[in-house]
Amino acid sequence: MTSLAALFPWLITRLFHHRGIIGHQPFRGIGSLYFFDTLSSGIFGGALIISTALMICDSSPLEPTAIATFVTGILASVQNVLWVETYEQTSASQPLVVLCLVSAGFTIFIYANNMRTIVFVKRVVLLLLLVSLIAASTTYGLLKQKTITRHPVDDLVYKSRIEADRWLRHATVSTTLKLAVAEYKDRHHGRDPPQHFDKWFEFARQRKSVVIDRFDQIEKDVFPFWGMKQQKIRDGLEFLKSQPDIGIIEIAGGKATHNEPSDPSQKMILDDTVSMINTFAEHLPSMSIAINLEERPRVLVPWDDVHRYRMAGSKPGFQLLSGRLHRREILESADAVKLNPKAVDLPYVSAQKFRQLQALACPPGSPSRGGVHWDVRGFCSSCTLPHSKEQFLQDWEMSLDPCHQPDIFNLHDFHTTPHRFELYQDLLPLFSRSKTASFNDILLPLMRPDASLEDDGKALGIKSETVFWQGDSNVEALTHQSLHGSHRHRLVHLGNNASAGDEVPVLLGIGSGKDSRFRYEHTRIRDANSVMPFQFSLTRSAENCDDANCQLLQQEFGFEPPSRALDNRYIMLLDTADGPPPDLVRTLRSNSVPLLSTIFQEWYTERLMPWVHFIPIDFRFHGLHSTMAYFIGLKGRGSLNGREQLTEGRLEDAFWIAEQGRKWADKAMRREDMETYLFRQLLEWGRVIQDDRDELGFVLKD
Known part of the structure; x- marks a missing residue:
């Protein structure tokens, strides 16, 4: 009865909650799993409430409160002990002291209240368990290895090299059309390739594409439409034709055209896409495709x-x-x-x-x-x-x-x-x-008219050692939450405006040469920044700064005039509020080392390998100092935590990543690769929308 009583209010709240979402139908997202989860949660919650009420009746409200506090405190302390000597818990003393205090406090409480049993466990048994837990935790904390012999980034770079080589081998298995057909069927559960697959294979060979067999992103994107009736796909296309900021490309008679949008930048994108399609349009069936001309994605399905x-x-x-x-x-x-x-x-x-x-x-x-x-x-x-x-x-x-x-x-x-x-x-x-x-x-591979970096050909060795990022403040889109949680604002705050008491765990070296080891240490962010060549800043595109949010940003961070990014050895690439960093490909080609922090995917995302073509940075930035300390080194840069740092930088790894990224961009992310990807994609899409798609396919003649 308790679980059913919890179920009905939850359903009412859930339905009301869904109606509050614009354009969302009430029951979408509610399935059998939700009913099961709600029913089981109701049973658990009901049993907990009844048990607690019975305990209070037999004792007092203090007892269940003390037990709950004790259990949560013990669990948190044990978890912190298990994290000892990691970046989350650099010292064993704090969790051990907390564990002892929680145990001592609860022991005093049970004796003061003459509690002989605690949830069916005798008092003496519980005390023995606590003593054993404290002894085991102390032993574990004292004996756990205090230092790391091999830097994690060193290991990641090595393993990523192997993984990149393996990926490339799998992407270039097919050297003949027969092998390509067999490989396609093997990767697609026996399905034949689309019609004119032989034309695509020859097209890819002519353009010297290094990727022949791996197009996983196309499969992920197109696959759900195999479960939709073709007429519904066409109905969806007709709907999109009436929507704003949607470009329509028509392919018929071996030629592609578009619907001539009035916005010059949008027309430029469609012109370029049509130009690519017309290099292979003669091999495509008649079709229409709808292209989102805004930066943000727009199809968000439960x-x-x-x-x-x-x-x-x-x-x-x-x-x-x-x-x-x-x-x-x-x-x-x-x-x-x-x-x-x-x-x-x-x-x-x-x-x-x-x-x-x-x-x-x-x-x-x-x-x-x-x-x-x-x-x-x-x-x-x-x-x-x-x-x-x-x-x-x-x-x-x-x-x-x-x-x-x-x-x-x-x-x-x-x-x-x-x-x-x-x-x-x-x-x-x-x-x-x-x-x-x-x-x-x-x-879809689309051109980027907003990319701004130009490759000046300057060698990495003569560039400034600075870790550089600069971005527009985008004051027009600011909200209260983005002011406090924006990934870009947090980066500038981390590099320029950290509070005096803010700390960050940094993996610092101990010793030098063959005897060097590493250990996580909590370090004041200001001290860590003092030995790092960070240069993070915001610019302002708006002419005036009358808005309160703009004034707040100006007061907190200030605005800097635009600077040349490519003069720097390390370039941070951050997402905008609407999409991925526009300058990634050009940065890869620039002889600088890209530090990529993104949540977005593009057509070439599956082709990029972290720690091989770029340095990945989590958008939380909790590992930024440790990562750059590995590549740049801290030797001769001053003291941290009261001692001089002797760790030398792994500049050769930074140079290698910059070189690999440049070579790979010139080999697998060219315009010719965009055309090859687009040709393969439209062959797949052209089959999905046909009424007889189950019968369509390329069969190699013996």
């Missing part, structure tokens, strides 16, 4: 809906009739999700509603699905653990997924500023330049 489409599309339907019949049943179930494309009917979606919609795009049970991380002052170690090795970003692909890191909604401009463009919650065939992992836009 996970439940996308999952149904993927399940429908994953059923075998290409060879066996029984398979086709079963697939049709699943497909009809997926299409029961009513396609009623609806755009936001207000000028923008508030940041709060935007975060709610993004949470629904995560699978049930994921941390972000449960809500926004509430502790905005504390560091969320559980959010970084899946994709990090200590302080350093290890799994870049996983780091782009927001579903395991709910704190992201408070720490990035994309999430803390309103979404000012139309946002669609049905699966629509919209192509975009970039997106986050939550969105369902189809990534």
Whole structure:
């Protein structure tokens, strides 16, 4: 009864909550898992309330309160002991002292209140357990290795080199058309390649593409549409044709044209895309494609809906009739999700509603699905653990997924500023330049008219050793939350405006040469900055600064005149509020070392390897000082924590990353590679939208 009593108010709240989301249908995102979770949570909560009430009746309200305080204190202390000598807990003394104080306080409490049993555990047994726990924790804290013999970044660079070589081998398996067809079928569960695959293969060979077999991003983007009926895809396209800031490219008779938008910058993008398509349009079926001409992605579908489409599309339907019949049943179930494309009917979606919609795009049970991380002052170690090795970003692909890191909604401009463009919650065939992992836009290689860096050919060795970032203050899009949580503001604050008491764990060297070791030490940020060549600043594009937010930024950070980024050896690349850094490709080609911090994906994202083509930086910046200390070195730069630092920099690794990034950009991220990617993508898309798509395919003649 208690669980049912908890279930009904929750459902009412949930339905009201969904109605508060613009354009969102009430029951979307609510499935059997939600009912199960709510029922089980109600049972657990009811049992807890009843048990606590019975305990209070037999004793007093102090006892359950003391027990709860004791349990949480013990768990937190033990966790901190396990973290000893990591960047989160650099000393064993603090958690051990807390553990002893919590144990002593609870012992005094149970004797003062004459508690002979604590939740069916005898007092003497509990005391013995506490003594054993303190002894084990003390032994563990004292015996745990105090220093690290091999720097984690050294290990990451080495393993990433191996992984990059492995990725390239898998991407270039096919040297003949026969091998390419076999490889395609192996990667796509027996499905034949699309029609004119031989023409694409020859096209790729002519353009000397180093990537022949790995186009995972295309498969991820297109795959859900295999579970949607073709007519619904066409209906979605017709809807998009009536929407603002959508470019339409028509391909017919071996030629591509577009709908001539009035905005010159938008027309430039479509002109360039049409120019690329016309190099291979004769091999494409007639089709229309809708292109998002805004920077922000716009198709944000609840996970439940996308999952149904993927399940429908994953059923075998290409060879066996029984398979086709079963697939049709699943497909009809997926299409029961009513396609009623609806755009936001207000000028923008508030940041709060935007975060709610993004949470629904995560699978049930994921941390972000449960809500926004509430502790905005504390560091969320559980959010970084899946994709990090200590302080350093290890799994870049996983780091782009927001579903395991709910704190992201408070720490990035994309999430803390309103979404000012139309946002669609049905699966629509919209192509975009970039997106986050939550969105369902189809990534398309588009030109970047806003990229500003020019390669001056200056060698890395003669460039300034500065770690440089400069970005526009973007005062027009500021909100109260973005002022305090913006990733760009946090970087400038970290480098220029840290408070006197702010500290950061830094992996510092002990000794030098072959005897050098490393240990995490809490260091005042101001002291750490004094030995780092950071140069972070904001510029202002607006003519005046009358707005209160602008004045606050000016007072806190100041505004600097624009500087040349390429004069510096290390260049930080941060996202804007709407999309990824526009200058990544040019920075890769510039002989500077890119430090990339992003949550966005582009068509070439799967081709870039962290620690090989760029240095990855988590947007929380908690490992920035330790990362740069590895490459730049601290020897001769002054003292930290009362001693001179003797660690020499690994400049050769920085030079190697800069060289690898430059070579790879000139080899796999050229305009010819954009054309090859686009050709392959439109062949796949052209088949998906055909009524007889299950029968279409390229079959190699013997």
